[in-house]
Amino acid sequence: MIWSLLKRKKSNQALVTRQYEAITAAARWPAFYEEMDAPDTVIGRFEMITLHLVLYLRRTSSSGPAVQGLAQEVLEAFFEDVDHSIRELGIGDTGVPKRMKKFARMFYGRANSYGEALEAADETALAEALSRNIHPEAGAAAPSMQALAEWMMRAATALERTGEETLASGLLEFPQDQTGAGA
Template sequence: MIWNLFKRNKANQALVESQYERITQSARSPVFYAEMGAPDTVMGRFEMISIHLVLYLRRTGTANEAAQGIAQEIVDAFFEDIDHSMRELGVGDTSVPKRMKKFARMFYGRAKSYGLALAEGDRDALVEALRRNLHPDQPDNAPSMQALSEWMIETARNLEAVSEETLAAGQLAFPETH
């Protein structure tokens, strides 16, 4: 991933790296895995980064052009990171494009379902989407996603107050989790 970032617009490179690092660091917070029901697996990490990225994109979607440009570069970095991770895990070069399409569909499907639930304030729909996505193999025995849902709702609300300048500077920070 890091080598591909050097190909970016030099002016945005540091901002993109910094913001993407903030997103991934927050997504790695142990509380999501120990207390909020996210599985501590490769796919669980994908899900948590996706959730953070969805919240970030939700905020930058109403921001100025500079912030939206950085947001697009962060999405690109996310998919480059997935590509790199798959290759490190031993996925063959011929299989990567097909799997990347699958991950893109997964991500954008989550963005749509989470975004709609957040926009409508539909807590039940958000809980159900989280259960379906984070625990697809446990439809009846999945852990409650209530705490994660509440965190997402509160975080989305808090991110609305983040200034345009903070977004354009790649300085958006997610609230601490405890």
């Protein structure tokens, strides 16, 4: 039984890698940092990967078991990447679990607040949640996250048109332009 699990994991690895790379590449689009006020910092990059992963998981949540299994493995790849990044930043082995718990809480909190706003089609609530998370220290002086919230709403709509075959192949792509076209 353990061998079949390992074999399945290994066969999905190429799909997981392809999809996770697409998520991280999309999170690096310059427009997020140059036009939508995401900070170009380690935490800013974490925030952008998180929101793309939330959109991906939201889309795959209504898929069949194979796609949901792939999505779970993509999520695991994300947390492995976070673990690796923490270690690269010089956090010692004893400090990593504490930091990982913090990042997990951050991720799931964001997934919840962004998901609720997307589900309710509440762009204002989404912009407020993005502002709270992306610019926590800025308070009322935080830049507007309205453009990013609008992009997320359009992206979520565009991703809904993504077929099961595309999802199962690890080929989901995010809209690159500000109009939401191209997904």
